[in-house]
Amino acid sequence: MFDSYRTTTLRYDRDACIFCRACLQVCPHAVFAAGPGHVQLAAAERCMECGACAVNCPANAISVDSGVGCANALIRGAVTGKETCGCCGDDEGNSCC
Amino acid sequence: MGLDEGCCGSTTGTCACRQREPAMTATADLTWRDYIDHLAARLGFDRSGHRVRPGLYRLNNPSPESPVFASAGYTLSFDALRSSLAGRDAWLLVLDTMGINVWCAAGKGTFGTDELVRRIRLADLAGQVSHRTIILPQLGAPGVSARSVAQQSGFHVRWGPVRAADLPAFLDAGEASPAMRRVTFPLRDRIVLIPVELAHALPYALAASAVAIFFGHADIAGTVLLSVAAGTVLFPVLLPYLPAKDYTVNGLLLGFAVITPVVAAGGGGTGWPGLLWAGGNLLLWPAITAFLALNFTGCTPFTSRSGVKLEISRYMRIIAAMAAGGAAALALALLHAGGMA
Missing domain, CATH: 3.30.70.20 (Alpha-Beta Plaits)
Structure with missing residues (x-):
């Protein structure tokens, strides 16, 4: 549990x-x-x-x-179909880490 | 030069004219400019702007026998590598990861087999060094197949340690110790993530607080900030000491822990409005903290994709219901209090 x-x-x-x-x-x-x-x-x-x-x-x-163990990305993926939190670099080349 | 172009504009990736990109120069010393850049990166300023120009660099005075290290085109990655090699001659091959660190870029494939093989060709690495070994950061392994690199470039990948700081010991010993191969998440590594976490959550928290203050409820503004601080500051700091394995559960526990004293201090009046106020606080704010804690999974070097998926399916509905129910209860209690006043 x-x-x-x-x-x-x-x-x-x-x-x-x-x-x-x-x-x-x-x-x-x-x-x-x-x-x-x-x-x-x-x-x-x-x-x-x-x-x-x-x-x-x-x-x-x-x-x-394999894939990212990131809740933010997975939740966004479920909502928008695009599995990214923007943290690890999205298609626009933005990133936080 | 376009992404798919070889050195002479050919798209085959081969170099017919033997021209090569000239090697650039790097130093092991970090300057105040570098430290300001690191600070900006840690604070989340200009998130995609911390790039290093891809290509081959000479560190100090490398000979054809000097070792070759690969790194990501991200200042924090490249600077960790070059500063850890102080006093040594080396070649540094920076891959084009578009301002992303080794681990994240490896997960996306930009720190990957194809880009590494391409950079080896573009720099004419085989013409620069007499050996055929390239040392890669271990955390680049999800994107790089050592066997494919050898087949395509002739270069043998040697897996370096997880942390660049261990490179001197790795080079002197000739191999990585088991500890060098393990990823850790010490307090310092957790604390440096807090500013970016805050930067993500604070705009919403401040907006909610401003609305609460506008309606004359500074106490609610306080609990908003308290629950957000618990999820973005306290949670990373206390992570190894929290009792459960699941991040959402730990977030709920932490949320209860910080809001319980507030509720115990009272302020919601007596009778059913007071109970409604207390219940609303105990439902809403821990749910906020738990959601922020769940989102911290992406920052840790532990959580698996299937585990996070399971957490989401187990708890998202529960914390959403807690937040909605808690907000409704609080609103009712406040409306009642407003009616009495």
């Missing part, structure tokens, strides 16, 4: 892992850990769905529905 972040779209196929360790390097939340012969999904609940691991996995062992 009161923890919406137990859910994640991160999916990891251990059998496909070639143990190149790219995901260990790019993940900013140590979601993966080195295991014997392959990486292990150590803390999926820490995943912020940035997509860095999936983009850099040469074996396509990782998939994640």
